[in-house]
Amino acid sequence: MTTATATAAPPLLDISGLTVSYGRRRRTRVLDGVSLTARSGEILGIIGETGSGKTTLARATVGLVRPDAGRIGFDGQDLAALGGGALRAFRRTGQVQLTFQDPLRSLDPELTVHRIVGEPLAATGSAGREERAARVTEALTLVGLDPDELGSRTPGQISGGQRQRVSLARAIVTRPRLLLSDEPVSALDASNRNLVLQLLDRLRRDLDLAVVVISHDLSSLAGIADRVAVLYRGHLVEEGPIGDVLDSPHHPYTALLTASAPSVRREHRLLPAQLRAPAGREPWPDGVDCAFAPRCRFAGPECRETPRPAVVAEPETEPDLDPETAPDTTRTVACHHATTWRAQLG
Ligand SMILES: Nc1ncnc2c1ncn2[C@@H]1O[C@H](COP(=O)(O)OP(=O)(O)OP(=O)(O)O)[C@@H](O)[C@H]1O
Numbered sequence: 001m002t003t004a005t006a007t008a009a010p011p012l013l014d015i016s017g018l019t020v021s022y023g024r025r026r027r028t029r030v031l032d033g034v035s036l037t038a039r040s041g042e043i044l045g046i047i048g049e050t051g052s053g054k055t056t057l058a059r060a061t062v063g064l065v066r067p068d069a070g071r072i073g074f075d076g077q078d079l080a081a082l083g084g085g086a087l088r089a090f091r092r093t094g095q096v097q098l099t100f101q102d103p104l105r106s107l108d109p110e111l112t113v114h115r116i117v118g119e120p121l122a123a124t125g126s127a128g129r130e131e132r133a134a135r136v137t138e139a140l141t142l143v144g145l146d147p148d149e150l151g152s153r154t155p156g157q158i159s160g161g162q163r164q165r166v167s168l169a170r171a172i173v174t175r176p177r178l179l180l181s182d183e184p185v186s187a188l189d190a191s192n193r194n195l196v197l198q199l200l201d202r203l204r205r206d207l208d209l210a211v212v213v214i215s216h217d218l219s220s221l222a223g224i225a226d227r228v229a230v231l232y233r234g235h236l237v238e239e240g241p242i243g244d245v246l247d248s249p250h251h252p253y254t255a256l257l258t259a260s261a262p263s264v265r266r267e268h269r270l271l272p273a274q275l276r277a278p279a280g281r282e283p284w285p286d287g288v289d290c291a292f293a294p295r296c297r298f299a300g301p302e303c304r305e306t307p308r309p310a311v312v313a314e315p316e317t318e319p320d321l322d323p324e325t326a327p328d329t330t331r332t333v334a335c336h337h338a339t340t341w342r343a344q345l346g
């Protein structure tokens with residue numbers, strides 16, 4: 001287990017209480033009071049099953065969806081508080097970039113790779129033609145693509161792995177400080193998946209980027225993320241260093257996720273059947289409660305009250321580590337039985 005101090009460098013991204021709903025007349029809440037952070041040079045993984053709100057979180061962070069409430073702190077500035085013009089001006093700076101879930105649909109099929117990658121620079125108007133061309137070449141090279149070979153092709157004329165790299169080149173061409181990557185590897189085969197994950201790992205080191213990688217597949221994140229945030233139906237249920245979370249999940253949903261993924265299941269060695277609610281149990285009544293209660297084996301009367309995320313293990317202090325660069329070891333869990341459910345397994 002890693003050790004750190006409580007005085008690590010302040011996070012570049014500091015989201016707190018983020019709440020987002022969709023719909024005009026009938027609003028459906030899809031994110032409920034989510035808080036998380038990401039530091040420069042750090043990879044934060046976001047995991048959760050389909051519909052848990054991962055893409056919504058990314059879209060809200062870059063200003064594509066207006067939150068109902070909450071703060072999106074970026075380098076001390078609250079992006080959620082920016083009005084239309086100020087938000088557009090901020091987005092044009094390219095400091096925060098998002099790669100979309102489906103690169104084939106998000107890249108214009110008519111444009112060449114060169115044009116696609118250069119578009120964000122053209123939108124800022126900050127670089128002249130020559131500088132733009134040089135920056136496109138630089139970005140394509142950084143993601144391991146040959147600008148001469150691929151620059152004049154269209155998205156339909158390159159492979160899935162190359163398209164994902166083009167998306168990344170387009171995102172880093174503005175030299176962002178924060179990159180959000182939505183399911184960068186879900187459409188790729190195993191070898192391309194590893195290459196793209198290694199690329200993200202290299203980019204955060206070479207460019208000192210804060211990277212948020214969204215995935216519904218825990219094993220994709222296990223090799224590269226420093227920390228992981230687990231979403232369940234719009235609630236943040238657990239957050240912490242990825243090794244610690246995989247070794248010893250504190251939330252029953254995280255435990256179920258890790259138990260269901262043998263490649264990442266570690267020493268806790270729980271099986272899915274040990275964690276699921278018994279088949280014959282009374283249906284969980286509607287109302288204010290823990291969102292996971294209907295599926296949770298450990299649900300009790302106190303779970304009728306929504307559990308709030310709470311720090312379960314204070315960061316350990318290590319006098320030899322530089323507080324500016326020491327990893328953040330805080331564990332946050334939203335479960336009334338975070339420290340006691342394991343004992344019920346016998
Ligand atoms: N534009 C929209 N209008 C209305 N509802 C939406 C919209 N976008 C998403 N939703 C709903 O919000 C919830 C969260 O969706 P979101 O796309 O953020 O989930 P996700 O975790 O990214 O899922 P996936 O793993 O399938 O990509 C889902 O119930 C989805 O149906």
Ligand code: SF4
Pocket residue numbers: 251252253290291292293296297298299300303307334335336337338341
């Ligand atoms: S709060 Fe209760 S229902 Fe929710 S995960 Fe914890 S034990 Fe299960």
Ligand SMILES: [Mg+2]
Pocket residue numbers: 054055056101182
């Ligand atoms: Mg999604």
